[in-house]
Amino acid sequence: xxxxxxxxxIHMVSSLDGIIAKRDNSxxxxxxxxxxxxxxxxxxxxxxxxxxxxxxxxxxARTFEHALELSGTYGxxxxxxxxxxxxxxxxxxxxxxxxxxxxxxxxxxxxxxxxKYNNVWLVGGAMLAKRFIRxxxxxxxxxxxxxxxxxxxxxxxxHSGYEQALHLKAVTAYKSGMVELWYEIKKG
Numbered sequence: 001x002x003x004x005x006x007x008x009x010i011h012m013v014s015s016l017d018g019i020i021a022k023r024d025n026s027x028x029x030x031x032x033x034x035x036x037x038x039x040x041x042x043x044x045x046x047x048x049x050x051x052x053x054x055x056x057x058x059x060x061a062r063t064f065e066h067a068l069e070l071s072g073t074y075g076x077x078x079x080x081x082x083x084x085x086x087x088x089x090x091x092x093x094x095x096x097x098x099x100x101x102x103x104x105x106x107x108x109x110x111x112x113x114x115x116k117y118n119n120v121w122l123v124g125g126a127m128l129a130k131r132f133i134r135x136x137x138x139x140x141x142x143x144x145x146x147x148x149x150x151x152x153x154x155x156x157x158x159h160s161g162y163e164q165a166l167h168l169k170a171v172t173a174y175k176s177g178m179v180e181l182w183y184e185i186k187k188g
Contacts, residue, residue, distance in 0.1 A: 007139040008120045010129045019153040034147045034177030041175040055117035061087035063124030109137045126156050136187045147177035
């Protein structure tokens, strides 16, 4: 019998210069006209099948607010998958699968996430991702690098003052010019 091991994956989309959000929060830079001939292209079915493997999303308040803003145009990107928003603020929650959390991150992971889920994705933002790494709560990092240099905005990693060893698991280049770097986060 195959058992699925619990893991938390940090997923971030960035420009080549490490920016994850423009100052105006626009996402038009996610769309690229680049074409890499040797890259792969996922079908919609492959993408949907992959997304079905994610049991729960975790995000910070600003990511949640941005996702809510974008949902007016693009729809709610996270579907009916349980989503936990880490915040100390009262935010509008209009979907039954969204929950606000303001406690200790270790308690969140060990007492709330591990007993219920196998594949948790932390999808933003930078401060929350750094806290998960610093506390050694994250297992993987998947960084999707877009073929653009933005020059300014919110950096994924700024001077965090924390060194973290990684192990490269895979590199995937897509026809769009996006490159996904998949790392295991070494612990201990």
